[in-house]
Amino acid sequence: MLQGHQTWVFDSKPVISGCAAVGGPFESNSALADDFDRLNEDLWLGQDSFEKAEKKLMEQACEIAIKKAGTKKEDVQFFLSGDLINQITSSSFTARTLGVPYLGIYGACSSSMEGLALASLLVDSKFAKNALAATSSHNAACEKQYRYPTEYGAQKPPTAQWTVTGSGAALVSQEGEGPRVVCATIGRVVDMGLSDPFNMGGAMAPAAVETITAHIRDMRLELSYYDLIATGDLGRVGHEIAVELLTKHGISVPKDKFTDCGILLYKEDQPVFSGGSGCACAAVTTYGHLVNRMKKGELKKVLIIATGALLSPMSYQQKESIPCVAHAVSLEM
Amino acid sequence: MSSKKKKNLTPTQQQYQQIAKSKEPKRPILLNSIKAFLVGGLICVIGQAIKMGFIHYFEFTEETAGNPTIAVLIFISTLLTSFGVYDYIAQWAGAGTAVPVTGFANTVTSAALEHRTEGFVLGVGGNMFKIAGPVIVFGVFSAFVVAIIKLTIEALGGI
Structure with missing residues (x-):
């Protein structure tokens, strides 16, 4: 049901009956390594290209999520997925493997929550019993797509971020055990005219703020209602900006509860500059770490705001600025 | 950002960019310059040593020793790139490894490696000189x- 301008409230509260987080070798040493369902020691995953490796990651995540929910892929009605490779290749090819009716989505790094919101909508409206939402990113494949060759020796500025190698998948069901999806706020595209691809956090922070503001307006609540509010991949730079902007908008930010998946994921001593980024950043942190904490009873109400920079190599070549979007999903246990 | 670009921005965008700018950690320019000077200088010293080696042991002259010296430096750079270490050195050294001939060798090698999975002709051949x-x-x-x-x-x- 629509509430306010842009928030869907799911009356039946669909449940995340199974979810999975898989990662690569760099993630094996991350701060949240224990929360991953599977960590691959090989960046290539035994494939002959990084692009194929990313597809493999997503296949692993989907398989584990379905298995953890105690169901079979034949019982999954729809598969919604998005990623960063040209024309969402990893998603479509995973859909080929799964053989489940497929809807490709694209919201850059906001794809994780876009997928989860849409899957919940399908389940809540009884158009599906089980809907699978997934997303993935691969550090080397993404660098190749958006920036320079991986072995190219260019010095990155401190605002740069580290693309997460991994994939997250969540099976949303009408029945089952797990965190429930309460509502979702779909964000507007915000463009503040920034064009530096090495400062995504700075570009995306206003989109996150826009969606958070819309969420608390539509739901008529305070941010302190949540036990944890996590943005997707703003990194340290974007996170600081977001706190300042929210405060400026007159929204009180509970500092100990407001965090970012890109900051949570990696250890301080890992060379990730401002923090983690990529589709998998919000996905693996949510479907691994945060869901685990909810299941342990440490967190009851969580708001995840996945942020996406909607640039492309083409828009960058045409000297365009970076439009950004953010989608928020509220989970309760 | 150029002032011409700034004119096209709305006041809100300009205001935001000021906030974003103030929160942006600055590149440590002085430190980077010192590192670049040291590493760039070190590469030149190694180059000079190789050149003198060619003159001393292989009967090259001051004029003819240049080409084999560059070839050796390119070979070393290519090797380091292939082993996946060059980008780590470059992150520390910045312009120090980018400006000498080693940086040029790195651009070619890294692009060739990157596109190897797309085949020899369209992949390596087509993209080797991308940068x-x-x-x-x-x-x-x-x-x-x-x-x-x-x-x-x-x-x-x-x-």
Whole structure:
């Protein structure tokens, strides 16, 4: 049901009956390594290209999520997925493997929550019993797509971020055990005219703020209602900006509860500059770490705001600025 | 950002960019320059040593030792790139590893490696000079212009 301008409230509260987080070798040493369902020691995953490796990651995540929910892929009605490779290749090819009716989505790094919101909508409206939402990113494949060759020796500025190698998948069901999806706020595209691809956090922070503001307006609540509010991949730079902007908008930010998946994921001593980024950043942190904490009873109400920079190599070549979007999903246990 | 670009921004965008700018950690320019000076200098010292080695042990002259020296440096850079270490050194050294010939070798090798999975012809062949290409294009063009100027001056009687 629509509430306010842009928030869907799911009356039946669909449940995340199974979810999975898989990662690569760099993630094996991350701060949240224990929360991953599977960590691959090989960046290539035994494939002959990084692009194929990313597809493999997503296949692993989907398989584990379905298995953890105690169901079979034949019982999954729809598969919604998005990623960063040209024309969402990893998603479509995973859909080929799964053989489940497929809807490709694209919201850059906001794809994780876009997928989860849409899957919940399908389940809540009884158009599906089980809907699978997934997303993935691969550090080397993404660098190749958006920036320079991986072995190219260019010095990155401190605002740069580290693309997460991994994939997250969540099976949303009408029945089952797990965190429930309460509502979702779909964000507007915000463009503040920034064009530096090495400062995504700075570009995306206003989109996150826009969606958070819309969420608390539509739901008529305070941010302190949540036990944890996590943005997707703003990194340290974007996170600081977001706190300042929210405060400026007159929204009180509970500092100990407001965090970012890109900051949570990696250890301080890992060379990730401002923090983690990529589709998998919000996905693996949510479907691994945060869901685990909810299941342990440490967190009851969580708001995840996945942020996406909607640039492309083409828009960058045409000297365009970076439009950004953010989608928020509220989970309760 | 150029002032021309700034004119097209709305007041809200300009205001935001000021906030974003103030929160942006600055590149440590002085430290980076010192590192670049040290590493760049070290590469040149190694180059000089190789050159003297060629003159001393292989009967090259001051003029002819240049080419084999560069070849050796390129080989070392290519090897380090292939082993996946060059980008780590470059993150520390910045311009120190980018400006000497080793940086140029790195651009070519890294692009070739990156696109190896797309095949030898369309992958490696088509993309090897993706980053190095502009340097070659404008390098050759500048040399052409300078040569024309030189020839013109000579034809007019010279200086």
